[in-house]
């Protein structure tokens with residue numbers, strides 16, 4: 001059993017989908033969007049939700065990856081009245097701005113409070 005689940009994001013609602021241009025320009029700011037539920041919505045309830053998304057970048061030929069950022073999603077309907085009573089929900093959607101002059105791969109991970117950790121990777125080419 002693997003720590004991180006992986007699957008096709010089009011059929012598995014937990015996979016954190018990375019969206020970025022196929023080729024980015026060296027040294028220029030680039031937007032990277034990471035979201036869970038792009039094709040199939042993941043539940044967002046007090047008892048079942050996505051807690052966070054993390055993005056890492058691992059340049060080719062380097063020994064260690066870098067953490068780009070971590071976004072927590074903290075509003076899942078709970079209020080002083082109980083679960084799913086606030087009507088306030090943070091959706092699992094994050095936008096990062098990345099600047100690099102190195103090719104490599106982006107690695108996104110996410111955490112569902114009852115279905116564990118999920119991972120997705122995407123190659124980044126630089127021109």
Ligand SMILES: [Fe+2]
Nearest residue numbers: 048112114115
């Ligand atoms: Fe889940």
